[in-house]
Amino acid sequence: MTRTGLVHQALRYGSDDEFLAGTAEHARAGLDDGDTVLAVVSAHNISLLAGALGDRSGEVEFVDVRDWYDYPSRTLGRYHAYCDRLGPDRHARVIGEPVWTGRSDFETHEWLRYESLLNVVFAGTGHRILCPYDTRTLPDAVVRGAARTHPELAGESGTLYADPADFCAECDEHRPAALSAGPQDIRFARGRSAAVRRALTAYARGLGLPEQRTHDLVAAVHETVVNSVRHGGGQGVVRLHSDPDYVICEIRDDGSHASAPRPRLPGHLPPRPHAASGHGMWLVRQLSDLVADDLDPAGSVVRLYFRHRHPVSPLREG
């Protein structure tokens, strides 16, 4: 069968029965259609769903949320890689329940942004994604957010769906403040990125970041600096800050004031190997934990966040 649209539904449930009523039906319908079915839910919900599916549970791929929903960009990367492996003729039926507990206001809104971006990033793919939201435990803001980030609500009528561009702009309001100038600021200019890499390596090592994360940080900031040099007027400054949760690197430029159109979804779509551009920003998002980017011809500010300790291993293949 041929499907071209994306179906992205939220399932707001208040009991195990409601969870099963929505998800088991989604899984069975997928198996009946010949789709590949992936359920990324909590351990508790894995056992519920597997029990309800009985013999057919062996046909469903179950993944624990902790191995999947660590950082929004990497989760997006996993879904891209997963769907890519299916090839052009098979569709995915996904039950995906992001982790919302223990998230800061900033992190929560980056995950809400992620839910909204799914509508754009997977538009026209024919995949079907069902996102369960547990109304018993989740904050109201998250449950309300589900209605604005999903074009359809399973088992509910009406929708408050918001255009992703508008919704993302709202999420921007919840980003932490920009870094202020400080003695550790690193100026950069065309052809001088090596000095930035030296200073970053020393800074990251001084904070005790593991060797691999130091490489990731240096590579991500370098690519952002290269972008600033190329598109942002040739020079700028890197500001550094470390708080209890994150090492933060902010890359600012004065802009090229060119009238070139802003890139659409910069770094949210995996670039093709043969593409002449697009790999840098994709890499920045995949190597960083969170990215707050404001790409503007009148001067861009990009903040990259690297968590001090990883709750789960980064970049685990999906």
Add this chain to the structure above:
Amino acid sequence: MTVVPALRTVGQMRQGDHLLLGYDTDEERDTVLAAFLLDGLASGQRGLVLPPADIPAGVALSFLEAHGCRVDEEIATGRLCVDPQLAVPEGLWDLDEAIRREARRAVGDGFLGLRVCTEVLRAQAGKGLKTLHDSELLLDPVFASLPVLGICQYDRRVFDEAELVPIAGLHHGRVGADAVWRDELLAITRTFAPPGLALAGEVDESNVTAVARALHTETARARARTAGGAHIRLDLRELHFIDVGALRLLVFTALGLYASGGTLVLTGVAAHVQRVMRVAGWDRVPGLRFEPSGEPP
């Protein structure tokens, strides 16, 4: 005698240097000697070649033609000479005397000095390399006192590394081919066995053009070497950083080689570089192959 174990490139050689060249292929030997002798011509020094057999000078020096040298003309004017000293079995015995004499003669003929290349044969090396050892030991004062610099050539297909280590200690170090490119971040050098390039240091937007140029030249060499697809090897063991722009160049080079049946082989890629390539989706590009570091099969 001060022993400097570090490898110097032929372009860094200066008067008084007495260096050992261990070569794996004739191409490597010819590349180093051509640079050595042509640098001498440019510096007003006479070039003297001591080949292992009594062959006409024009034949012994013919490898220089490929490097743009008009060999017959240089021989006629005495700027390049060939001496059959080492063509006789006992040639090594008074090598120091021969070089002392030739250095003085070069100065007498109006040259600023002498550059000498000697091909060392195992047949002359003596029992347990004793003759060779004594000969190299006697050479040192000659280089210390006269305007002369020299390269002793050892074929590594004949002498193994264990034999060369003590002999290298009798020299001021070893010499290798000139870097294709060197800046404060990156050195690009040719490798000869197997043929290819080695990248050491960091590649970013400031020097990616040098890598592009070196790859272009290497591609032409590889195409000249084989009739089929060109296979280029890049030794990346000492490469600590490479950015997306430079990786894209490698990918496009690999795709270009693949289109004509060739490959780009990367050896010794660091784990953090492999990770970047995997994340960027460049770990499965047609024509791009990864090989672990170490001696290739």
